[in-house]
Amino acid sequence: MPLISVIIPVYNGENTIRETIESVLNQTFKDFELIVINDGSTDSTLDVVSNIQDSRLKVFSYPNAKQAASRNRGLSQATGEYVSFIDADDLWKPDKLEAQLKALQENPEAGVAYSWTDLIDESGNFIRGGANIYWQGESYARMLLNDFVESGSNPLIRAQAIKEVGNFDESLPPAEDWDMWIRLASRYPFVVVPSAQVLYRVRANSSSTNVSKMEAVSLRIIERAYAEAPASIQHLKRHTLGNRYKYLVFKALEEPPVRQKALTAIRFLWQAFIYDPVLLRRRIIWKVLLRIAIIVLLPSKLAQTWLNKFKQFTDILTLVILIRVDIVPAQR
Structure with a gap:
């Protein structure tokens, strides 16, 4: 019986599935099974996968x-005794499984090992690094504040831990990952491998680009999580909401520029102000407002040209950096 089960869900992934599978098969750790779940693909995904010969x-x-x-x-x-997931367009560095397994074996009380993430474009070119948050140990409050694991292609999880907390909630896309990590963090410590071992592919048509749906689902997750959270961390709820709306502003304004999403970003920004009034005094807000104005007022192609030309004044990555993952003391 393999020690690790790797699961790849795929729907019409003919352009990327081979590279994803190869990034798993080329792992330095070899004792795993690779389970590909073909989710009703109508393209040549199955043909591509059938041409890959490996007993695992x-x-x-x-x-x-x-x-x-x-x-x-x-x-x-x-x-397997451990489980990891990877989306059909993401990639792993060769030592991902080996390093995460070692981290869990050295920390038997931990249920989840996670690494850092780099973002790549549809052609596989580096875009930027992820948040690179270093945190180990009890992680419940921090996971409520923000999803520091960053993607479903990241963690290695003890199978027993998933059995205890239950499967992914199928009613919560595109934020079912965060819900799962919250439930795991409520029972198990996390351990980090401080290295970028996951390559997350940013795609214009991915489910995470539906920002209005992500808002609705995120609010459901937050309400449910805090309904079950102990009184000692209830004071963090407004920080969680502030963090989520900052993230939603960033997602709404990511490239390519879309006018309707920029208009939605205005509402998200207002909600972020409500939950985190200090944000009004941050210089990043002027960059956010300028980016919104360019996207709303100009045609898409011209807006993209201006964003590229004035990148120094429209880069809003700092907004993500302002997302808080520290524990805020309860007010007395």
């Missing part, structure tokens, strides 16, 4: 049911 590769096909359901279907087939 197992393929299961189902009617289309979206990513969370596909991950749960993968869990039903998994036999």
